[in-house]
């Protein structure tokens with residue numbers, strides 16, 4: 001059987017892992033960027049190297065004889081989905097959710113207002129977002145949303161150079177971050193501390209920040225009341241207990257401020273954002289002056305012609321992973337963009353099981369036909385071996401105490417490959 005997987009993030013690799021256990025299945029992974037690993041390379045925060053360790057497992061999958069990698073191939077821009085569907089027995093869309101959800105309020109397009117996908121992409125050297133150049137000269141940053149991505153963004157902004165050692169942040173971004181003027185980071189939740197989606201280990205990291213203390217804009221007495229609830233969920237209880245600890249922290253000059261029950265109403269500015277108008281639950285308005293806003297409110301897929309969207313408009317409509325014809329989906333392409341990396345494993349295994357039970361292999365020479373198409377269209381792809389060399393260069397070029405120095409464009413990566 002010949003299977004094409006579109007995308008090379010965690011769900012793609014979990015699907016490839018499951019398929020590759022069958023020697024008679026040939027798996028071709030097609031990735032729009034030159035480098036594999038999607039969310040793990042470009043989404044997980046640079047200082048969360050333990051989470052990025054899953055790449056070791058994905059590399060073992062990539063090493064298998066029946067798994068191929070074609071980087072720098074953009075389905076549907078370079079090659080149509082129909083063509084892929086014609087030459088393979090099955091296609092798995094594992095493209096993740098690469099677009100930021102929108103708030104739909106005035107001023108959202110001002111410079112300095114970014115989706116977390118853009119901002120996280122920037123600090124992770126994603127070739128698409130590497131030139132974002134966020135305004136770090138502002139004194140105040142505002143992050144909208146009470147999920148773990150909001151915490152990632154705040155932590156990266158708050159960490160000093162030495163605190164980022166051991167990460168894979170690039171020399172260019174480290175230099176920009178170390179010159180940052182940001183002294184206040186507001187994390188804005190439209191609901192309360194009880195409803196926040198944070199997890200405890202991510203929240204706990206805020207206790208150890210060198211230059212930032214944490215302020216909780218919520219009555220401590222009310223927090224204690226919430227903690228009295230015996231039915232409270234364990235995750236929520238742990239979060240609330242930690243918020244309680246934050247009140248005891250000694251105040252530092254720089255602050256991360258948790259603001260609850262406030263919703264963004266408008267971003268104000270000429271070309272660049274200057275102020276954020278918020279409405280509180282009592283309908284009062286509040287203005288925060290800020291030149292950097294990050295909307296960490298979740299993600300959705302990029303639409304692909306011919307694929308129907310779910311009613312939420314956030315992911316492709318599928319029936320247990322089957323979209324249409326021989327096209328399947330898994331991971332955040334097939335469901336809401338929530339959960340940790342490992343959550344996608346079970347979903348990928350289920351999609352693979354469905355394919356194995358439904359698809360009769362009839363297509364021949366799929367990889368060959370794909371490569372012929374590249375030749376005809378003069379498309380340069382990054383092969384598995386080329387990626388291995390790029391990966392090695394990145395590690396060798398790392399600053400002392402850092403993990404790697406990522407290439408931020410295919411051209412710079414190819415230049416090094418051609419010179420060696």
Ligand code: NAP
Nearest residue numbers: 145146147148149150190191197296297298337338339340
């Ligand atoms: P998330 O956990 O779903 O959080 C999104 C936040 O945005 C929620 O607080 C939500 O509030 C808020 N929001 C949504 N629409 C809004 C609006 N119109 N106005 C104001 N606020 C709005 O999403 P995420 O932070 O993007 O994370 C995605 C997934 O990746 C999550 O499952 C997360 O746990 C996971 N992740 C894990 C880690 C880790 O384990 N270290 C790191 C990063 C991400 P409501 O609750 O009121 O809707």
